Amino acid sequence: MIGGGSWGTALALTAWRAGRRVRLWAREEHVVDAVRATRRNPFLPSADIPDDVLVTNDMEEALAGADLAILVSPSQHLRAVARQAEPALAPDAPVVICSKGIERETGLLMGEVVAQVMPNREMAVLSGPTFAAEVAADMATGVTVAAAEDGFHDGHLAARVAVSLASESFRPYLSDDVRGVEIGGAAKNVIAIACGIAAGLGLGSNARAMVITRGLAEITALGLAIGARLETMAGLAGAGDLMLTCSSTQSRNFSYGQALGAGEEAVRRADGPVVEGAENAASVVALARKLRVPMPVCETVLAILDGAPVSASMKALMLADLHPEAVGAEHDWTTPHPARIEEEEERLSA
Structure with missing residues (x-):
């Protein structure tokens, strides 16, 4: 070992x-x-x-x-x-x-x-x-x-x-399906940080379920883009691993995100356990961009890790363009979120 x-x-x-x-x-x-x-x-x-x-x-x-x-x-x-x-x-x-x-x-x-x-x-x-x-x-x-x-x-x-x-x-x-098993493990830790952030902000159980589900859609889309199989994404190395690491403070990634969401100083000690989601957020997003796979949850985590405001970044996820839920159908139809339009109009008139 x-x-x-x-x-x-x-x-x-x-x-x-x-x-x-x-x-x-x-x-x-x-x-x-x-x-x-x-x-x-x-x-x-x-x-x-x-x-x-x-x-x-x-x-x-x-x-x-x-x-x-x-x-x-x-x-x-x-x-x-x-x-x-x-x-x-x-x-x-x-x-x-x-x-x-x-x-x-x-x-x-x-x-x-x-x-x-x-x-x-x-x-x-x-x-x-x-x-x-x-x-x-x-x-x-x-x-x-x-x-x-x-x-x-x-x-x-x-x-x-x-x-x-x-x-x-x-x-x-x-x-x-080696690539499918690997991509599930690589990306799920980034989603777990997002779930932790939602918990730290006090957004509730509905929000966590949404982040997990949309996170699985992102991981699935990325997996399919590199030749993984759909059933792998729905299995233990995909959905199973994601559900576990997004649902408990035993997860270092979830706990780290929770500290970020609560406004705490989420410091990773050099001699402490590695927070893999923080280590891999940039590389996961870079691969997604290379393959033109939209991963807005992972993009948001990376932005927060790079210093973007936590609450505003999570709100932007909620106000993103409306589109179909199915993986791969995000660009079939989109329309601006009406709340975002209203918010922008109020800002411009102020």
Whole structure:
């Protein structure tokens, strides 16, 4: 398990419960020291880490003889971590990517990043609605494992990963739609910040439901534009992950947005957990603009992160042009929002 944050630790416990021999690599020395001393990770202090799970910040020690490497680093650090892991991993060992995002400098999905750094390796992605603390606590969880192979069978990489991690409480489903699974994980965190902002502003449950639903429409449109399948967007890695991360303060992205909406100073500490939605808002919007996919919720989050007024930005979403709801039909018909016209007329007459 390459990545010693809360999610990497939870997945290490998942693999251990499934009967696998597990090593956990953490970049931070203080994490390794803490686990060795207390068998607790400061990033996930609620979970005991068994003594036979080796924790190290030596990449070669972590990957020596490994049959599988699971990459669980923050999205913007994945390239560097994969580059470090590549020479230490056996040539025939596959990798599973659990990082969610789009690389800022290149606009590449995480699988495309790994393909550049670790060429000719079998590769799968794992995503879905997962709070690390609940997974670590052995609570019921479903995920999607995707690998780009035709026809499911015992040797399919997604099937091999699913069998390796499945337990009474951890249920993987299989997919061959890698791009669909990845785009759902990349964009949902941005929408979660929008939901948090709505909650911080006190806009109510109706507003949250609207943001989630329209956010899913945006993610679906972006997914279809890159060749993803509609059923993936409606599955665990799409709608499932979105609903979870938009509905609880356990979500760092939701909590961060809530602080923004409430006018608090939503500071991301350099040594604290990464807020992936804030890290990936610009790259998600850049991809959408490149593909000419309208994503007004994500655009609004990016504008707020860049300093736009929070309340006015969310109000502008409500007063945008009226148009059909169906994905892809936004430009079939539009008309200016009458409240916006009235507001503009009042402003001009003042």
